[in-house]
Amino acid sequence: MTEPLSLPVFRKISRIVDGMGLRAYVIGGYVRDYYLCRPCTDIDVVVVGSGIDVAEALARETGSNVTVFKTFGTAMLRTEGIEVEFVGARKESYSRDSRKPVVEAGTLRDDQLRRDFTINALAWSLNGDTFGELEDPFGGMEDMREHIIRTPCDPDITFSDDPLRMMRAVRFAAQLGFDIAPETFEAIERNRERIRIVSRERIITEINKIVLSPVPSIGFELMDMTGLLPLVFPEMSRLKGVEKVGLHGHKDNFTHTLKVLDNVALNSDSLWLRWAAILHDIGKPATKAYDPAAGWTFHGHEVVGARMVPDIFRRMKLPLNDRMKYVRKLVLLHLRPQILSDDVVTDSAVRRLLFEAGDDIDDLMTLCEADITSGDERKVKRYLKNFAVVHRKLREIEEKDRVRNFQPPVSGELIMETYGIPPCRIVGEIKDEIKEAILDGRIANDYGQAYAMMEELAARHGLKRRE
Incomplete structure (x- = not known):
């Protein structure tokens, strides 16, 4: 490892605080992550005195802009590609019904004592006489080793x-x-x-x-x-538990969801794909039913789960934008590739999956493969083998028919212009029939064939070309 305080900014702070007669320390995550060999570009400096004064002095020396938060006694600036936040050492006390503390000036030890965990209370001295010395009054290094x-x-x-x-x-x-x-x-x-x-x-x-x-x-x-x-997260908690009737018991959907989440995490860093894994079976508690002939069923849980996604995102303060729509779509579609892998894979079914999933088809397949969590290795191998067939079919159909995110070659505007009609139900019906014909493979995703079908359908509706 490099020396812990090798960045030039630390020596600059050292000269400033020595000149001002103050004591200053790097504290918290930057120190912790150094010993854990983790990257960290955010530096917290605690000053026994005014952290704002030190930040402003450093800003003058480096030509940086400093942001001051007087209410909190903190200041922040960026220099040398890193962010440095300064705060005066303080001690805090809280009332029972609020998490806003009463703050007053304190010593380094007071400041370390108010930290959340011992591994985040580690501090390096920045003063010249003790530069780089570790202050660890609560055994943070031992806790890190253990x-x-x-x-x-x-x-x-x-x-x-x-x-x-x-x-x-x-x-x-x-x-x-x-x-x-x-x-x-x-x-x-x-x-x-x-x-x-x-x-x-x-x-x-x-x-x-x-x-x-x-x-x-x-x-x-x-x-x-x-x-x-x-x-x-009450909805996730409700996934817990196994209910049995006679010899019929369903799997614990909480445990299963965590396995799917970990499987996705092995293959993707996407926060939203991981959220799709968390929520893919969230509709199961609401759809659980017992059928003496079939055992436990969760019919329609993907539809119910997709409907739950916006409310969950809203309550948990997750974004209600395209990210929510992405998660909702994956929850709704997560059974489709599995159904294809169980059945004879028809071109029509693959076209429809490509059309509905669009650019998210690869993420959907990642989620669905992660959803294979059976303890029976033979069953897992069989499912994975079937999924390989679906993957191959997806590639073949996409190359041949180009139906991912496709728009019908014949637009509503063209239909209205050709036959001199205003927006109406017939326009939508013609467009939908052409789309269905392409997805079914009855015509190609081609302008000429789509136009010919438009003329045939228009005649059936009694439409005549505008002169």
């Missing part, structure tokens, strides 16, 4: 003061592959109801980081075990 998430002070106080830290504990455990210390874990269980005072925006930020972690199932399992899951 892969432990632990709070610097009483965890009940830590989580009651700022309940979002419970979600952060889960997130760091998922991101780093660490364990949550037993006393910290138990404190999350005791204080879980406090998460209700935290805004949805802050909660979803942590959930998205969990979703993007290397093995996201770790985070969701921890949320479930601590009791946070039903409070922050």
